[in-house]
Amino acid sequence: MSTATPPDARARADARPLGRPPSWPSAAGAVARAQLARLARDRTTVFFIVAVPALLTLLLGLALGNDDDPRTTLGVVVEGTPDEAAQRVLDGLADHPALAVSEVTDAAELGQRLRRGSLSAGVEVPGQLGTRLAQDDLPVPVAFQAGAGTGGAAARALVEEVLREEGASLGAATFAAAHTGATLEEALEAADGFGARPVTVDLEQRGEAGQLIPGGFSHTAPANLVLFVFLNTLIAGATLTEARSTGVARRQWASPAAPSAVLAGEVAAKLGVALVQAALLITVAATLFDVDWGDPLGVAAVTLLFALAAGGAAVVLGSLARTSQQVTSLVPGVGIALAALGGALWPIEVVPDWLADAALATPHGWAMRAYTELVSHGASIDDLGPELIGLGAFAAALLLAGLLAGRVALRRT
Amino acid sequence: MPAMTSTEADTGTPSAGPMPLVRCEGLRKAFGSLVAVDDVSLAIAPGEAYGLLGPNGAGKTTAISMLCGLLAPDAGTVHVADEPIGVGRATGKQHLGLVPQELALYGDLSARENLVLLGRLQGLRGATLRRRVDEVLEIVGLADRAGDRLETFSGGMQRRPSIAAGLLHRPRLLVLDEPTVGVDPQSRNAILEQVAALSAEGTALLYTSHYMEEVERVCDRVGIMDGGRLIAEGTRRELVTRIDAADRVEVEARGDLDALASRLRALDAVAQVDHSDGGLLVLASEGRAVLPELIAAAQALDVALSGVEVAEPDLEAVFLSLTGRALRD
Numbered sequence: 001m002s003t004a005t006p007p008d009a010r011a012r013a014d015a016r017p018l019g020r021p022p023s024w025p026s027a028a029g030a031v032a033r034a035q036l037a038r039l040a041r042d043r044t045t046v047f048f049i050v051a052v053p054a055l056l057t058l059l060l061g062l063a064l065g066n067d068d069d070p071r072t073t074l075g076v077v078v079e080g081t082p083d084e085a086a087q088r089v090l091d092g093l094a095d096h097p098a099l100a101v102s103e104v105t106d107a108a109e110l111g112q113r114l115r116r117g118s119l120s121a122g123v124e125v126p127g128q129l130g131t132r133l134a135q136d137d138l139p140v141p142v143a144f145q146a147g148a149g150t151g152g153a154a155a156r157a158l159v160e161e162v163l164r165e166e167g168a169s170l171g172a173a174t175f176a177a178a179h180t181g182a183t184l185e186e187a188l189e190a191a192d193g194f195g196a197r198p199v200t201v202d203l204e205q206r207g208e209a210g211q212l213i214p215g216g217f218s219h220t221a222p223a224n225l226v227l228f229v230f231l232n233t234l235i236a237g238a239t240l241t242e243a244r245s246t247g248v249a250r251r252q253w254a255s256p257a258a259p260s261a262v263l264a265g266e267v268a269a270k271l272g273v274a275l276v277q278a279a280l281l282i283t284v285a286a287t288l289f290d291v292d293w294g295d296p297l298g299v300a301a302v303t304l305l306f307a308l309a310a311g312g313a314a315v316v317l318g319s320l321a322r323t324s325q326q327v328t329s330l331v332p333g334v335g336i337a338l339a340a341l342g343g344a345l346w347p348i349e350v351v352p353d354w355l356a357d358a359a360l361a362t363p364h365g366w367a368m369r370a371y372t373e374l375v376s377h378g379a380s381i382d383d384l385g386p387e388l389i390g391l392g393a394f395a396a397a398l399l400l401a402g403l404l405a406g407r408v409a410l411r412r413t
Numbered sequence: 414m415p416a417m418t419s420t421e422a423d424t425g426t427p428s429a430g431p432m433p434l435v436r437c438e439g440l441r442k443a444f445g446s447l448v449a450v451d452d453v454s455l456a457i458a459p460g461e462a463y464g465l466l467g468p469n470g471a472g473k474t475t476a477i478s479m480l481c482g483l484l485a486p487d488a489g490t491v492h493v494a495d496e497p498i499g500v501g502r503a504t505g506k507q508h509l510g511l512v513p514q515e516l517a518l519y520g521d522l523s524a525r526e527n528l529v530l531l532g533r534l535q536g537l538r539g540a541t542l543r544r545r546v547d548e549v550l551e552i553v554g555l556a557d558r559a560g561d562r563l564e565t566f567s568g569g570m571q572r573r574p575s576i577a578a579g580l581l582h583r584p585r586l587l588v589l590d591e592p593t594v595g596v597d598p599q600s601r602n603a604i605l606e607q608v609a610a611l612s613a614e615g616t617a618l619l620y621t622s623h624y625m626e627e628v629e630r631v632c633d634r635v636g637i638m639d640g641g642r643l644i645a646e647g648t649r650r651e652l653v654t655r656i657d658a659a660d661r662v663e664v665e666a667r668g669d670l671d672a673l674a675s676r677l678r679a680l681d682a683v684a685q686v687d688h689s690d691g692g693l694l695v696l697a698s699e700g701r702a703v704l705p706e707l708i709a710a711a712q713a714l715d716v717a718l719s720g721v722e723v724a725e726p727d728l729e730a731v732f733l734s735l736t737g738r739a740l741r742d
Contacts, residue, residue: 021536247517248519255531
């Protein structure tokens with residue numbers, strides 16, 4: 001064994017060390033940079049962050065439909081069996097080049113399809129239109145109902161145009177048939193050649209179909225963003241568990257860097273992952289699937305707050321789990337359950353009210369509500385007060401929980 | 414190096430000369446009903462290599478965890494360079510460099526990337542950080558593999574960046590927690606050489622191990638832990654002297670062994686002489702000091718010596734004497 005320290009070595013022994021407590025941002029930045037570099041090198045992570053969400057957005061959007069037909073969609077309900085006059089109106093609507101007409105069974109189905117957004121508007125045509133015209137039971141009401149989207153006004157104008165044209169012929173033909181003994185068909189043939197007085201057909205505006213149920217890419221794009229950003233950020237929380245199991249955390253805690261700075265660096269890395277994925281999905285949906293996300297400020301605010309909530313949740317999970325395997329086994333179940341509850345797997349508009357309220361117990365619910373307002377209802381950031389407050393509360397709570405959980409993990413290191 | 418005195422651990426009086434670099438006083442830590450560390454006090458002088466020896470479960474890792482501010486003690490204090498060390502406190506930790514038992518580095522990052530990260534956490538920046546990373550990579554012999562990911566390193570080679578990480582900020586005390594566990598003999602020898610070189614350069618060391626020969630090779634002073642307590646402390650010679658064990662001198666010889674044995678028994682340093690297979694077994698307080706007289710007596714008696722081996726009592730014997738158990742399971 002050595003028993004003496006040379007004088008020059010003793011002088012070196014007394015030399016001041018180079019280390020000192022780093023600044024909080026420097027320490028947090030160092031941890032964040034290292035974690036992001038590691039995540040960027042993991043091909044599996046990159047695949048699940050980039051490729052899978054884009055592919056699912058495409059597949060689900062196509063499955064739920066995103067019609068490229070430029071014509072205005074019109075649903076038609078016929079009350080009873082259509083007589084010749086009613087059929088004439090139906091044929092006129094069907095033949096109009098700007099209308100895509102669908103036969104609808106009844107008013108209830110019409111309302112449902114209007115809420116789902118698969119129809120721009122709907123009309124209910126009396127089946128005994130000819131009889132009412134012959135009886136001079138005027139005006140004959142044709143019920144009109146607009147959908148919540150922007151096609152309702154166009155549909156009304158087109159329906160009025162058809163009814164004006166057909167109404168003129170029907171009026172003359174009805175009169176002629178009543179006074180000449182000709183059939184209505186024979187009289188219509190004659191009337192088509194004359195510009196007779198139009199039958200008065202009034203469009204009665206029924207109430208709005210109610211809130212539009214988002215469909216197509218307008219639903220799947222935000223839904224996939226919410227689902228995958230949260231899932232992949234949660235999985236990134238396994239880096240914390242790994243740091244403890246490999247002993248890296250012991251080195252970090254043994255340094256003069258503040259534990260809160262190290263934790264903040266971990267959160268920042270998770271936030272970076274979340275924001276990169278969100279940006280990718282927003283861009284892909286906008287450029288490839290023509291999704292109009294709406295107010296950019298609103299989208300940015302919602303996305304940032306949701307990403308912060310996801311980052312906080314990742315730190316909580318990574319701090320409390322004992323192994324990386326626990327994290328990877330928990331994340332799919334937790335992530336999908338939260339997404340389903342929050343309205344990311346199916347539109348929240350189709351669930352019972354109590355379930356729709358329960359959605360707000362998740363950050364997903366608030367995020368989906370905000371994205372739906374932006375994408376499907378044209379809201380701006382000014383209209384998103386409740387949603388931003390709800391998301392902000394979740395972000396703050398989860399970040400605080402992450403800090404506390406991280407300190408618990410520190411004591412177990 | 415200041416003279417060290419053997420210290421009875423149960424007096425609770427650390428002994429390391431004036432102004433110790435490290436002072437641990439009355440450390441205690443219990444996990445439920447298990448007392449992992451029980452009233453441990455020790456001191457380490459600047460530039461001293463202190464070994465903490467004990468079997469698995471003795472409390473060594475718990476003790477150094479408290480010393481490094483990773484674990485809050487239930488009682489007691491830790492000071493390094495007169496600065497208190499505690500969980501969540503930044504002060505004092507710049508004086509410590511930790512080399513944990515595990516690799517404790519990211520395998521998917523390169524040696525340089527790992528060191529840059531840890532250097533930043535030590536407050537190093539810019540040109541100072543870059544220069545220091547290059548220096549420690551040179552010290553541990555990894556300058557040509559700085560850009561390679563650690564997962565491509567062999568097990569023994571992975572220990573090198575681990576040691577480099579502990580040296581980055583030029584700590585005054587390097588804490589090595591069983592650094593050779595799971596390492597092949599060649600790499601183990603390389604690590605020990607590196608550690609000895611650091612000690613020779615003046616870095617204070619706290620080296621924990623359950624391998625006696627490592628501690629004997631590297632350390633100036635040794636503390637022996639068992640059952641959470643520091644049961645003995647001092648230099649190797651002091652500890653061996655405490656248990657009053659004798660050196661064993663094994664003599665292979667042909668001739669009048671009875672006469673030779675009688676001559677040796679007359680020497681003051683010799684406690685006992687027995688016949689062994691093909692020679693004599695001599696127990697002496699100073700085995701090497703007996704050799705000249707042994708050779709002279711053999712020559713005078715015309716006894717042909719074919720081999721002489723002196724085996725000094727080791728720390729294994731000290732541990733066995735103090736606890737009644739072997740150091741290793």
